[in-house]
Amino acid sequence: MEKIVMLGNEAIARGAYEAGVKVSAAYPGTPSTEISENLVKYDEVYCEWSPNEKVACEVAIGASMTGVRSLCCMKHVGLNVASDPLYSFSYIGVNGGMVLVVADDPGIYSSQNEQDTRMVARAAMVPVIEPSDSQEAKDFIKEAFDLSEKYDTPIIVRTTTRLAHSQGIVTLEERKNIEDKPYEKNIAKNVMMPAQAKARHIFVEKRLKDMAADAEFMSINRLEMNDTKIGFITSGIAYQYVKEVFPKASVLKLGLVNPIPDKMVRDFAAKVDKLYIFEELEPVIELQVKAMGIECIGKELFTVQGEYSANMLRRVLKNEEVKNPSFDVPQRPPILCPGCPHRSVYTALKKLKLHAAGDIGCYTLGALAPLGVIDTAVCMGSSISTLHGMEKARGKEFIKDWVAVIGDSTFLHTGLNSLMNMVYNKATGTVCILDNSITGMTGHQDHAATGKTLKGDATYAVDLVELCKALGVENVRVVSSFDQDELTKVIKEEVAKDAVSVVICKAPCALLKGQIFPNKCVALPEKCKKCGACLKPGCPALTKNADGSVSIDATMCNGCGLCKQMCKFDAIDMVKRA
């Protein structure tokens, strides 16, 4: 069998392929995005970007109902969006196996919070499986589909950033030939009205008890008996840290973390002198073990915050502190790229001294210095509705120096309803749609307004102007994101109106293929008055020299010309790209 080095997310895609999955739907979200991007390479699987996770989840549910295996992928906060269908589908159960891959982000590398998917799964009474490396990521996905069909339940496979974005060796296998199950109309199972739901709730409780009893025979739960002085119950990536630091300890490695294998846990606890529960984020395994009346040590010692490591385990349990001399160096926070259209829009908003209710995407970076335009950022789609709430609380004068900013992909994700609500409830705010024609932050995924599917096929592209008009917005303006004069003029006019306005600030993401400006910016030191105006937008291609003049890095400069527009002394020129 062929062995290759695979990213965790790539291995998940491979697992879904080998498991015979036929339909997959997702909305991009770090650290889950690469699953769909890899799965779409297999022609046997239909793969799509849906506008949001709720839609994606329902697409996978529909596919499962017709009797085929389906997959749905998202980041942890995406599960909040998908939780409405999830909670009910937990009652309904599957026909073809259905698996949700949900990627948590301990350490908050690229998210707005650090929630633990396993807690949501517990509330929805959905079983959770946790792999600990790329090989297991592939194997456990296949196991998840078998369990989904055996126990008539959707299954969540929980990954974390460290697993999703680590690579390891994976042995490839052939795709299973899974027959489509017949579709049969079944109101009692598939239509959730009170009478049906009551019966299914009883089934769901029994399902979890059955799984807990059977779990000791599942290959994804593994007992590694060694020295019995200390024992660990652990799962996911945390298992690797235990093996690194305590290679001789006994370990109960759980693949199924909700529910946990009843008898296996009791037997293991009885055999070891001291029992530790080592799991990242919330005490999900620990609370279940403690509920069984078993004495163990968990979150008293191990934090619920951030990412774990072997050194953390050494520090807490062995009192070994690794501390090398380190240097106090300037931080390097993430920044908008050279040539990013968002920088130009924020520069205009800053000139107008406007506050912005922000949203989720690259453009959230507009909260940081030197732009500092964004005041708030909650979740996907929240900018428009929070601005609306501000107006309803404090009146239209309060939001006269405010706008909402939202990206094109985020607008189609969940911003749409909020805009509809503004019109419906007679608001007066201004919404800037930062339209860079792509889902940027997650690495360039198409969406319903780009005219291309995940597979790369041409399709209908939503017309944002007509869409906003259809919602009842009378003032819809389109401006080039790089035209400072026009931007400031139009936004100023729209904010002054007592009506809902949408300003679509349009220019493609600077990192898109083929998105290269014909010219580059060059500083002319002889004309420079050293006023620093060009530095204000914070473009990383510009450096202030010791004498106060400015240099422009030729390889970094994208040629957007924003710095040239900032200069009143013609001290920046545009030259043809070599």
Add this chain to the structure above:
Amino acid sequence: METKNIMIVGVGGQGTLLTSRILGGIMLSAGYDVKLSEVHGMAQRGGSVVTFVRYGDKVYEPIVEEGQADVLIAFERLEAMRYVQFLKKDGVLIVNDQRIDPMPVITGAAEYPSNIIETISDGRAVYSMDAKAKALELGNSKVFNIIILGMAAKHMNFSKEQWLDVIAKTVPEKTIEINQKAFIAGYES
């Protein structure tokens, strides 16, 4: 074999992901267990990025921690300084002698430290080169990362032929030649 630890640090967009793919490829082909870990998403937008590579008979955790790196490859000077505490006392430090100002330096809130390489060497072997200039000489400024990889490769136990073979299998076909040239430039420096 005891597990060996390599770290690649740099600025988002400098091509650390390609470098780690080549490292993963060579370790797999040499029959080692290997794990790599890298950063995607927001941090990649011009932020400080880290890639960990671990190989040996059996590798558990995918990350390299403080004081564990046998080789630290830095694509930028300030990033070398940020992560030097991850290097073992007898570890090897490879630095691309390039400066990229972070936002606090651009806005004037902080200063870019001077004499970084002298400050952090602490008696260790430090190998540095302006790989971007060298890459421009070769005709493509982007391959500076492969030049640096070539410099680091001298401190790992694989033959030049093995490396060139893996590069050929990893990079897009039309860039094989320039990448191999870049590797040799670093390897023979």
